[in-house]
Amino acid sequence: MSPVVFPVTFEQLNATIDFCEIAEERRSGSGYCVTAFAVQHPGGALGYRFSGGDVGDGSFVYISDNELGASPTYAARPSWREEIVDFVRGATVLVHDATYTTDEYERHRGWGHSTYEDAVLLALDAGVEQLVLFHHRPERTDEEMDECVAACRALAEQRGSTLKIAAAAEGMTLSV
Secondary structure, three states: OOOOOOOOOHHHOOOOOOOOOOOOOEEEEOOEEEEEEEEOOOOOEEEEEEEOOOOOOOEEEEEOOOOOOOOOOOOOOOOHHHHHHHHHOOOOEEEEEOOEOHHHHOOOOOOOOOEHHHHHHHHHHHOOOEEEEEOOOOOOOHHHHHHHHHHHHHHHHHOOOOOEEEEOOOOOOOOO
16 A cells, blocks of 8 residues: 555554455355455465355355466466366356457466456356456457457357356446
8 A cells, every 4th residue: 555556644544454364265254255265366366255155145256366378377276277167156246357358368478367258268167147357458448348348248148158248347336
């Protein structure tokens, strides 16, 4: 939390702030359950699954920085792909990194970000209800985003899926 991204110093906050390391784990309490899962990003990152804690509750999975493609950058477990599918399985909403097109990805392999197609395939494999494409490449125009979403929807339709797909946008509201 540096002044560039957070201009208020800790001394100015009227609060006690404790930091703790978060690892792959599950925490639950009255009416909630949060599970963390290690994803593929240089320096490490976690994806999170949030639910109400009861069987049948909807779930929201948030994975902002993750490379689904194979890269020697990561020492991934051989079963990592199956594990992330299980982690995401049956989510009501999956918000996932979809920074690159397939063509762009080859120039950025190992940077910790996924393609649109890989995000769709993860959502399909995991039986997700809605996929929200997130972490857009900053240079991408709105028209290009619309084209990516259309291509993703076409891929889902080709696979016989009713997966709902949208691009994350400022002010977007999601229901779980």
